[in-house]
Every structure is written in structure tokens, then in C-alpha cells.
Amino acid sequence: MRAHSTSPSTLRIVVIAGPQSTQPALLSALQESGAVHTVATVEDALSHLSANPADLVVAEPSTFQALRRLGGMLGSEQILERLGQGVCIVNRNGELVWANPRLRSYPANVIDQVRSSCAKLLHEMIGERISRDNARPRRRAISVEREFHFDVTASPLFGADDQIEQAVALIWDVTSTRRLQDKVNAIDAAGRELVRLDADQLADLNVSDRLALLEEKIIGYARELLRFTHFNVRVLDKASNRLDTVLASGMSEEAKNLTIYATTEGNGISGYVASTGRSYICSDVSKDPRYLPGLDNARSTLTVPLLLHDQVVGILNVESDEIAAFTEDDRQTAEIFARYIAIALHILRLLVVERFTTTGRIAADVGAELAAPLNDILAQTSTLMEDYIGHDDLRRRLSGIIDDVDRAKQAIRAITEAPGGVSGLVPEQTSADPLLDGKRVLIADDETAIRESIADILTSAGAVTAMAADGAEAIAMLHSQRFDLVLSDIRMPHKTGYEIFSAAREANAECPVILITGFGYDPHHSIVRAGQQGLTGVLFKPFKVDKLFELVHKALAPRTA
Template identity: 35%
Template sequence: MLVIEREASHGKAVLDALGDTVELVSVRSISKALALLRDNRFEGVYVDASQLSAARWVGMIIQAEEILDAIADGVAVVDPDLRIIWANPEFVSFTSGPDSTVGTRFYQAFAESEILGPEPCPFTTAVATRSPSSTVLKIRNNRYLKVTVTPVFDARHVLTHLIALTREITDEAQQQLKVNAIAQAGDELADLTPEELSEMGAEERTDLLKYNIARHMKDLMGLDFMEIRLLDRGSGRLIPLLTEGMTPLAAGRELLAGKEGQGVTGLVAATGQSYLCPDTTKDPFYIEGAENARSSLTVPLVYHGNVIGTLNVESPHPDSFDDRDRQFLEIYGRNVASALNTLELLQAEKASTASASVQAISREVALPLDDVITDAVTVLDRYAGHDEDVIARLRHLLYRAREIRGIIQKVGSTIAPPPANRVATPPAARLAGARILVVDADEAIRRSAHHLLGIQGAVVETARDAREAVALARQESYSAALADIRLPDMDGYAIYKRLREVRPETPVILMTGFGYDPTHSIVKARQEGLQTVLYKPFRSDRLMEAVEQALHIQTNRAEADPPDLQPEPAPRPES
């Protein structure tokens, strides 16, 4: 006889009398009573009249078993000791078998189980919070279950049992794990240690990036045929960076970002939208990439909202890719774009540091070189018509002194060359190719002119007085000349006239401090054709405006004058 005594029984006398004729099995929990009824044979169940409501609840549970057996989710009733006292067939299918389910502790029912979280033990959390708690459980054969535990308390707030609802989420979990793996792989693409950064050049870092991309594609996505192209915004060209398994024709094919005639890759680059091609033989945009490819997937490489390239993968089988693959590839594509940008920034930082070093060296040697050049030119100017061997040596000295500046810039470019994967064309220097002569007794002005004009691509030479300036102008043609109106040996009007006599094609800019012009040099020079005046101390923007205005005047004058009126520059000896 099974006796259910959830509270103190009022029928003690009846139980004592029954105990003389039958074996009594007493329980205080409805859940334990259900478990005993399933596993043992009883002649009857005794319930005190005061517990009839509980008995009716047991009846409802038994009737509900048919419904619980039919639902798709696994359901288990667990006692406070975490032993399973009942489970539906779906739950049993997750465990090691029917014989090791009922009566077994919850986690022991699952072979090779591992709690993945977020809750380390949902049973403890559910009881403590008196509310449902969930976690993910990995079981055998790489299956994943979401387990949600709900506690049940009686009227006295005593825990009677727990309901464990289990649902298989293997597809969702594996997809999330793959997303996490791809994201982690992407984070590692440009993750270099300080030692690696110091030891590896731009080309080596790019090669490492390409190697990691190819490895991740094969290991994580099982892909052997892929292509990455970078977009040159200036020309719209899609420049190959990485090709694996593509035909030589496809790897060397010229493609542009465009919606027509540029294949799927050009379309994706132009629209910024991924393109899934389930059957290449029926797709109007597809152009052969991998030999005998039957399906392809192409995603844009996007960084900060801008398309910087494309990532294309192909398969010899039709319908090899779906929306899930597209999601994976788009995630990885964002990481590839970020890694490419990181490498570009690293190289730009290195180039910037090298450029700053080169500029510092150039500034330090600029004036000493000017002294060498002006001294050599002055001697050459005075020595004209004398010993030809001495003149040749002086010209060679001038040539080599001027060559030093170019050598410094050339060495700087070899310290940090532009990266091989650079696709953006840097803006041209505003004064590239211009030769500027600056005449001023103030060393600070000469040094500043070297810096401000030099960083814009101009070749700058300076003189301390009018005599040196005229000697330089006789030996070298300049795009423009800037001269102070208060030189030690001439005023502004005189130097303006002398420079125009020596080099009439060279525009002259007169400089004055705060508009001070006691000899009215500027007024007189304007009457002789002076176009531009620069006030010191000059700002970089005003200096650039003055020089560009002078160069514009020179260009217009050159176009108007006959070619035979243009002076020929002084010849340079062979080095």
C-alpha cells in the first residue's frame, strides 16, 4: 500500500490497523509517489481526506503524460536531490538510454556532457531566484541542448521538484560557434607582436595576411577557390591581391567596378551588395574564375561604410552556398577589410616617421648646402674666362652639392616604400618640380622657406645677399624668386631689376616686413611689372598663394612668348 502523507495524517489509527495486514510505503512528495507508482506494483494508494486535492492533481499529471510524451521538447521532472523521477521519450532520446534516465542524477544521465553556460548550474540558480534559469549543455556526438529549469514550491514555499525543459539547438550552436571562430580568425589577421612588426617589412606583412586568409578559408569554410581584389577609387580598377585556384586568365583579367560587363566581382564592387550565384551556367553576370566552377559567392570588403575591395569564392558543385555561408563570408570580409586597413596604417605610420626623419635631416643640411652652392657659384662667377679645368671642377662641385638633396629624399623613400597593396593614389605635391630661389639676410626666413616650400615638393636654394642671388641666377634657371627689399647690398627695386635682367622669364616676388618700405622699392618695382608682394613674417598659406600666383604668371608668359626667347639653363657636367 502506497501512503501519501504530505502533512501530518489525521488517520493514524487507520494506518496502524492497515499496517497489521499490508506493507505500507510512505512518501511525502507527489513526485516521489509518481516515481514509485511507475517502478513498483501497489495494491492501493492511501490518501487522507485532507489531501484529496493533491490526489486529484496526481490524476491530472497522469492524464497529462500522454501530452508530454508527444511534444517535441524533452521534459524531465527532477527531485530536490537532482534525481530524475520522470521523463518523456524526447528527453530520454538525449540521454544514454531509458535504463539510465529515471532515478539517475540529471547530469549523469548524459554521457560526455559539458556545461557551456551562461549559467554554470541552472538548478541552483532557479532555486535561488525562484524563477526559470537556462544554460547550454553539450552532449555526445557534438549535440547541443538548451536546458531551462523551473522550480516548483508547495504552499509552505518548500521546494518539491524541478521541471527541466530541454530543446536541441545543435544547428544554432554550431552556426554561432562558426561565427565566433570566423570572427576570432579575423581578429588574428593583422594581430602582430611588436617583435614581428619590427622584423617584418610591408611586403612580408602582406604575405602573412594572404597566407592567413587562405588558411582560414580552407580550415573554417572548406573553400579552395577564392580571389580578393582591391578597389582603386581613382581609376575604378579592381586590382588582384590574392588568388587561389583561379585560372591564369581569370587571375590576370582586368576588371572595373561596374554593373555591366565586369562580372559578378565588378557588380559587387559597384553596388556594395553580396551576390550569390547558385548555378554559374545560368547566371548572366558570371565570368569564369575557377575552372569548371558551378556556383560562387561574392561579398564586398567594406571599411567604415566604403567598399575597398571584393572577396569571391567558388565551388565545382551547384548550389554549394546559402544565406548562412553569405553571413559567414560577410563577417570574415569585414575582418579582412579591417586587417588591410591596419596594415595600411602601420605602413603609413612607418612612412610618416621616415618622412619626418628625412625632413629633419633636410632642414639641418639645407643652409650648409646653400652656403656651399653660393660660395661655389660666386667663385665661378668671378672666375669666368679663366682656367677651364677649375671652372669644370666648380661646376661639378655645384652639381654634386645639389645632388645631395635628392640623395637624402631617395634614401628616405627606401626606408619606408609604399605598400604593395596600396590602391589609393596620394595627392600630388602642389609645387612638384618647381625650383625656388629665396634671397634674405635672415637665416630664420631662409630656413623656414626651405621647410614650407620643400614639403610641397619644391627644390629650394637660398642666398644671403643680392650678389649671391645674381650669381645663382646666372648659373641656374628658377621657377620663381623671392627677395627681401632690405638686403645688405641692394634695396628691393635694385634686386628686382637685376634678377629680371639676368632671368627675364623668372617671376620675382618682393618680401617686406610689416609693409615697411622706406625707399619705395615696391612702388617702383610695380611700375616695372612686379605682380606679387609677400609680407613677413609670412604664413604658410600666404607663402603658397604668392608662389602659386607667380608660377601661374610665369606659365601664361611662357605660352605667350616665342620658344627662342626662353633662356636655356646652364649645362651640368656629367658626374
């Protein structure tokens, strides 16, 4: 191996120590020819040559092969160190002839496993009688006790007789990549389980229970797979552009109750992420002006968008009490998990709509199937009544049949044309309901049909009802009047269901409150928060009259000590 000399009088010679290269006679002759620098290993030679050009390199035949091969692959020791990967040479006996510092830094069992794998690759190449002309690198993935993972690339080293004598291998540590892939796979599996919220599983659960089930799953998977213990999920209310807390774990009450909007300025990191759809790693909250209070003593945060059909529907915010606690790997896995959260929240909402529209579709199909037979019955009965003029008893029976058919058609029509809220026939009240008689009931809902339907039903049972069309009106009435029961929708203009619940309790600590919702999740977290403070119940749209009475009776029933 030669390099261009910069001095015509003195040769620069590097000798790699070995039985033949360090023989006294040879060294004496070399010293007479120039300046000799002796090194112990190929690694030392590469290190020396990278800083000190040489005119001549003297080495054992096998060592020279390795030096030439490594010089071609890596250029210099500096490149080797910059790669940060392991390099080694094994011989036909499976012995580790040489290894660089990176490979030698691993535990002995890891080095031995790498040596063994390289030796097997070498013997495969020997067995296939590979020549210089068709020599190609061989690759293999190996794992050591599931703790270390490597990709090994081995190339043959040929002797003077063109026979393979050794193999030089580049060992890439892919442990972090493999662990990330394993985590992604686990998150994917957990996400699929997360969105398996089918109608059968949730049929008997109210909104609060449904959200609690989802919250339990999300918190469990976030802690188990992502090691996230302090986080919150906010859902975007598109009408107001506000980000409302849906669930939280390990966050302060101040953080959960912050009013945040999806804008890039003045609404913290969560507002920025919701507005731009881009994830955000804050390595040091003390140096980031966007940060708003979250975890007590928070030092760093990770915030990713909840995306549904590439549209932002909310955010997942994770916090840590350590500086720079989150990496790009954390960002990637959090983004995957956040997509599943978005899907799960969407499924909860759709289950309500699906159940209602499915009921309507089935009822409509039944109505279509029964329309002709019912009309035939009406026609035939009317004809019979004309034929039996003078037979009063028979005509009364036939008239009763006509009335029954009319009621059947009205019932089917009531189901298929339900206004999205109340279904089931209103029972005729022959006397006042003892629990409702004289009770003052506030009904707050921005849907006129729902508000008036509930008022009519409860009024017919003896209640004295008052109605509010929005949250602000409801709270004003609570401040000016005393009520025995409050029924309020959770999503109305101006105020949330929780704010109405709080106002009712502030006006009368004993006043029972029933919240009403037509959605599969609670975007303002009203139900969960109120549930922790004595909420009486939740009326889930579309609801039947008997369900309304069931909850009202529960709310007004005398309390036992």
C-alpha cells in the first residue's frame, strides 16, 4: 500500500507487528531505507495513516488483506468512529481476528454471538465456492437474548491462492429501530382493540359509562405501552373553535379547566397544534412562551393532533417533570395512538346516530310492509259496516277494528318520524303523578321540539314546567327562581351542561339534575365532572317516554338515610 511521498530523501514506513514483519533483519533493512513507525494492530495502523501519510506499509499477508479491505470500505479510522457501528474480521476457524472499539464495547456474550453469526456467513460463502469476480456481501439479522438487535453485512477476504481466508463484517446496531417497531406494532394492536367499541358492548351503557370505558382503555394503554402517565385529551368543538377536555390523567385541575381555542397565538401549545395540525415537542417549558400550565412542575411536553380523515378533531397533550423527556420516536408513536383515540371518540358518537337511524330504517321498512295490509283491512271493514247497517253491535266491533288500525299506523308513523329525541306514545294521565305533582321543573334545550315535548309530558303528569332555549337563559332562571328538578342538554349556546349543573347546585344544593345528550361522547366533559359531584342521571337521545319517567322518578324519589 503506497502513498505519495512529500520528501524525496526519507521514506515514511508503517509496520504492523507480526511474526514475519518484525523480524530483526527486515526491520534493520527498513530502518536503513526510511523512518519506520511500528504499530500493534490494523486499527492502530488506520488511526496512524489517517493523520500521517506513509510511503510504505509492511504487514503479514492476512493482516494486509484486512487492512486493504477496511481501507476500501471505511477510508480511515475517523470514518469508522463516525459511523458508530461495529466492524470485525473472522477467519476460517471461526475465530475473531480483529474487532473495532465499538464492537468490543458490547458484553462478551453479544460479541460471541456476532462472531458466531459472521463465522456461519463465512462458511456459507466458502461452501458456495465464491470467486473474486462474483463475490457479493451477505446480510443477516441477528438478535441476542431479545435485548440487542443487529444487521450484519459480511464480505469475503481472499488469500494469495484466491481462496476465501477470512470475512470482514459491518455490524449495524438496529436495537432502537427494532424496539420502536415493536412498540408501534403493540400500539397498533392496542389501537385496534381500542376502537372495538361495538354496539352490543355499549348497548346498555349511558354516555358517562361509555366515556368511562373509553377513558379506562386509553389511560391503560398510554401507561402500559407509551409510559405516558400525565396527559389529557381535548376535543375540538367546531362551532366555537374551543378545545374541551374529554379525559385526563395526572393533570392539575387548573390544566383540565383551561379555556383553550384552536389558534396559533395566545392559546398555548395545544391551540397551536390544533390550529396547524403539526405535532410539537417542547423540550424545556421554561424557555417556550407558548406553554400553558399543565402538570405541576412540568419540564417538557409532547402534543400531537387527533386526526380523523386528515382533519384535526382534537389534541393529545403529554407532560413530564424531566427536561427533554420526549424524542422523535415518542412523537411518532404518540401520533399513531392519537389517530386511534380520534377514531374511538368518533365511533362513540356514531353509535348513537347509527342506533337511531337504524331504528328509523327498520321502522320505515316495517311501515312500508304493513301499509298495504292495513289499508286493505280498513277498506274491507268499511265495506262490512255498510253491509251491516242495522246491526249495531257488529258495527261497533268493526268500528273498533278501524280505530285499532288507525292507532297502529300512528304508532309506526311516530317511530319513523321521531324528532331525534322523544319516542313512544305519551301515556294518558288520568291523575297527577304523586312524585311530579306540583314540582317545579326547568327544561333547558336549544331544540324546540325536544324542549316542548318534555314539558308537555311532565306537565300532563302534574309538574309545573319552565323552559329555557340556551344555557345563559337557563342560568338566569336558576338565579331568579327555585326549582325542584332541572333537565338540561349538555350542548347549548353560551353555557355548557356542567355550568348549568353547577348553577343549579349553587342555587339549591338539594336540586337533582338530569343531563341530556344526543352524542356518543361528552365534548365538554360535563357528564364526567358533574357525575363526580352528584349528577342524578343522563338521558340519552333518542329516548323513550318511560325512560324519561324512570329517571325523573329516581330524581324525585324520597332519599333514604
